[in-house]
Amino acid sequence: MANLWSMLTATRNKGRWDWTDWVSYSYLFLGVFLMFFPVIWLVLSSFKTEADLQRYPPTFLPYQQETVMVEGFDEPLPLFRMTAGDYEGQTLAQLRRVGLQAQMIDPANPAERLRVSIDDREPVQGVALALENYTGLFERFNFLRFFWNSTFITVTATLIMLLVNAMAAFALSKYEFRGRTTVLLLVIGTLMIPQTVVLVPLFLIVSELGMLNSLWGVIIPGAATPTGVFLLRQYMITIPDEILDAARMDKASEWKIFWRIILPLSAPAIAVLAILAIMWRWNDFLWPLIVLTQSENFTLQLALNSFQGELQTDWSSLLAMTVLTLLPIAAVFMFLQKYIATGIASTGGK
C-alpha cells in the first residue's frame, strides 16, 4: 500500500513539484477522466428511473421523487414542496393531477383535499437507486438464459480455439514438412480478408450444416483464428528444440510432448490469446445476430440490441443489462491482465 501511494505521488524531484509534474499529472488525469467518465456515467445512469433518464438537463446522480405512505391509500404518494400560493413552504402529497391543477393532501391531515396549481410546486427529490432496473431484468426478461448462452459460447469457443490454434501453431513452429511456409502464409493471408466478405459463404455453410439457430453455429466457425495461430507460433518458436529432443529421448509421444511440454511452456502466450478470445466471443455481435434468430438462443449482445426498438427504447433495462454484460469481461481482464504485458512482450520472438 505504501508502495502504491509513493508511486501515485511520485514527482520528478523528491518532495518538490516541477512544472513537468503538473503537465504529466494533468495529462494523466485527463486520460483517466476520458477513460472512466463514460463508464461511471453508464453505471450511474443504470440506476436511474425511466423518468429520470428522460429529464433535461440530465443529472449526474440518480434522483427519485420521494414518496410517502398515507393512511387510507394503498399506493405510496409522491411528495411536492409548495413554492407559491396558499400552502407555500408546506410539503404535500399528490393524489392525482388533472390538467394544470393537482389534488393534494397534507400527509399529516389526510382527510382534507387541497387543490393547487402545478406551477406552485416542485417535486421533493432524493438520491436513490432504481434497483428495479436490475430486478426487472430477471423478472421481465430471461436474463439468465441470455447470460448462459453468452457464457456457454464464450467458454466453449475459447477452449476449442485454444486447442485448435495451439495444435496448428505447434506443427507450424516445430515440424519440418513440405509446404510449411505456404501453409503459414495462407494462414496469415486470411488475416487480410475482412469477416464481412466471407459472411455470406460462411452463412451458407452453417446453414447447410444445420447449425442455424444453434449455439454451435456461433462456436464452430470461430474455432480457428489466424491471429491465434500466428501469435502462438511466434511464441513456440522460442521454445528450444533441444527440450523437445530431450522429451523424445525420454520416450514421450508427440502428443505428450504437446500436452506436457509445449502447452505449459506456452502458458503466457496462451493466456494472452485466452483473454483476446474471451473478449472477442463475449462482445461478438454480427455473427450471432445472423445465426441466432430465436430469442431463447440470444446472447447478451443480441438481447441488448433487442431493447432498442424502432419506436421506443427501454433505456433503463438497456443500461442495466449493459452494466451486467461489462462485469464478467472486466473481471476476466483484472485476473489475467498481468499475463498480457509479459505475454505480448514475449510473443514477438527473441
Place this chain on the structure above:
Amino acid sequence: MASIELKRLCKSYGAADVIKGIDLSIAHGEFCVFVGPSGCGKSTLLRMISGLESISSGDIEIGGEVVNTIPAADRGLAMVFQSYALYPHMTVRQNLSFGLENIQTPRAEIDSKINEVATMLQIDQLLDRRPKDLSGGQRQRVAIGRAVVREPRVFLFDEPLSNLDAELRVDMRGEISALHKRLENTMIYVTHDQVEAMTMADKIAVLRLGELEQFGRPLDLFNHPRNLFVAGFIGSPKMNFMTGAVHPADRSLLTLDTGEEVSLPVDGFTHREGQKVTLGVRPNDLLPSEMGSIHTDVRSVEQLGSDSYLYGQLADGTRLTVHNPGQTRVVAGERVALSFAPDAVHLFDTETGLTLRETP
C-alpha cells in the same frame, strides 16, 4: 552388449554433404570422444546415432542390430544436451521421473531410482527446485541424472561442459569419468575441446568436414598423428610446423624454407630425397640451446611460474611456440637457437598432409 558400429554413414542436407561416409566401431563399455573444430559434423553424427537426425545412407548398428529406422525413443539411449534441455516448468524430481513415467514404471520404483541417482550425483537436496533456481553445475548434474535414471545402454553427451566455467568444467570432467567407471556403459561424448578428449577418452575420433581423420587411443593420436590436421588439433599448445624440402642427395638433411638445415631421422620414416615435407615438433620438444640449428626471434614471453612459453617467429614468418618447464631468462626481442631430439620429430608430406612415419 551395446557396441556401436557405423558403416559408410552419410548425411546430406540437399546438396551439402555433412557426413561423408564414416566407418567407426565402438566396443561395449568404451568411452569414445568425437572431437573436431566447429562445423565438422560431430554433433550431427551424434544426433544420427541417437535417432534424432535421419541418415542419408549407410548403417548404424547398436548391439549388433541395425537401428536405422528405429525411432530415437526405442534405441535405448540417453542423451545429455549442450543446453541441458531440462524441462523448465518441472521440478528436478519431475524432470528425472518424466522418462520413467513414459514407460509406465511403477511409482515406488521411480521414487527409489530417483533417490539413488540423486544421492549419487549429490542433487538430493535440489529435488523440489526448478531448473531456473539451479546453478549451471547443478543443472548439468540434473541433466546427467535424467540420463542415468533411465538406465540406458549407451550415453550420448553433446558438448555437456561447454556452458560451464573453467574450474567447474575440470570437476565435472572428473565426475563424468568416474560415472563411466561406475556404470561401465558405452558412452559417446562430443566436444571441440581436445583437452577434454585427451583426459576422458578411451578412444578419440577426430573429425573434420564430415570425415573421420583418425580414430584411436588418446596417446596413439598424440604420438602418431596420421596427418597434419590431427597433429595440429591434438595437443595443447599446438604442434609447431616448419615446411621445407629434403636434401636432394641426403635423406638425413632437411632444408627449411628459412634456409636453415636440420638433421632428420632416417629410420622409421619414408621420405624421399628432394621431397617437400612439413616438420612437426611439439612445443615441449623444442629446447633453447647454443647448438640449436633453428633460430627464432622471440616476440613475446609468458611466465606462468612453473612453466614458461616463448612465442617466436622464423625468418620466413612461421610462428613457433616453445614450452619451457620452469622459469626462463629469455626476454622478448632476443634471438634464440632451438634444438630438438631426433625421436621427437613428426614428418608429413606437405602436399597430401599425410604422415611419413612408417606404419609398423
